[in-house]
Amino acid sequence: MSTNAERLHSGTRTLSTRLVMAGAFVGALGILTLSMVFSWPVASGKQSPADVAAENLAAAFEAPAGSCLNWRPDGSDMKTVGCDQPHLFEVSGDVDIAAEYPESAPSPTNEAWREIAKQKCTTGAATYLGGKLDPYGKYSVGALKPSDEQWRDGDRKLRCGLQRAVPSGNTLVATTGSAKNQDQSDIYDPGTCLALVNKNVGDPVGCEAEHAYEITGVVDLAQIFKDSVPEEAQQQAAMLEQCTKLTNEYSGGLDLQSKGLSLTWDTRKAESWDAGSHRAVCKVGAPLSDNSGLAPINGSVKDAGKSSAPSSGSSAPTPSSTGGG
Incomplete structure (x- = not known):
């Protein structure tokens, strides 16, 4: 399987507040294509940086529920990390959409992918959290979808997870600790x-x-x-x-x-x-x-x-x- 992967996120949320215009969460539903830029040395000398990064990415895309993923701001170097470390995505499960999209089906449009992620991942993410996903909280439901190359190869698996975005939805915010153990209040620290x-x-x-x-x-x-x-x-x-x-x-x-x-x-x-x-x-x-x-x-x-x-x-x-x- 190809080691490219793409990320999408879905959700629109608002915050309850005492003052009008106090910060609606607007989920700008963007697609981030991993650029696969590799620029660091490899200690063993036996693998190229691209090989190591590709292996990290493949492992991240196949990571089981409960795994946490992180990557660079440009989308490169996606890899699994301990959930006690800063991370951008926590895997909640995966779904296979092969029944709806057989081998001959074209890859869904970006808008269709967002709707698929919303329909297929939201229930599983709530279940992963013990049935308690705050609709106004800091976490939104996201997904890793197959790249176009993976789709052509027959990959129909969607990796679902939880993530936190800034109010515009344009950037993800790193969190520390499993979402299972977090107060989901959408807050920022004093001084922000x-x-x-x-x-x-x-x-x-x-x-x-x-x-x-x-x-x-x-x-x-x-x-x-x-x-x-x-x-x-x-x-x-x-x-x-x-x-x-x-x-x-x-x-x-x-x-x-x-x-x-x-x-x-x-x-x-x-x-x-x-x-x-x-x-x-x-x-x-x-x-x-x-x-x-x-x-x-x-x-x-x-x-x-x-x-x-x-x-x-x-x-x-x-x-x-x-x-x-």
Whole structure:
């Protein structure tokens, strides 16, 4: 069998949030063809770099459920790694579509492949997670599909798995630890800033760049609500209390309102809670006065409150003057 393989992912998700325009997950369903670029030396001297990489890729494509895969940003050097190491894909199982696509059938279009992955892999991925796949969580269902050459050779196997993507869906985020053991809450660590795209939330960026939100804290709601799924109003009250405290500590006591900034947070839907997703983020943004979205922010709020009467060159964050409409 040829050792080329291609990756696709499927899914559209939204996040429950207190503020309008707070970061819908838009699954840009892209195909990544492995470029098979090999440029590292081989210690044994008996195999070429291309041979070693091809063997790694073949082993990765045949990896059983529970295996974790990683590859370079350009798509090359796909290989199996321990799930305790950073990885981009966790195999949940495989499906064979030979019954629907016999030997004479042409390879499906990209759009058709995405629908196949959605139909064939979602149920298996949920089963792999013990029936608990958070529809609003950080994991989406993906698949490794046969390359055109493999398809011509009769390969009809689809390798299903779990992955995490940035909000745009254009890039995968490495995770550590098996998805089976993870809180699936779609959160980022404090200090993460999220880009502003058309008054809405984009991918992580440096906080020195214009951004929509800065994450200032993470709250484990399961530590507050231990017995049952909390109502929305209960979550709002708990997040208000916790986020006010965490953001004050994070920012060094910055008066957000004086900078045109607002504190907001996420909450968790019942479906997420039942899947074991109990954590939610606190974040600082600048909602536009007409409620049409968010204004761009320049600079981080971290420790900004420790400087008194900041000058125009200070790092204290403010909404950009170009973001008011």
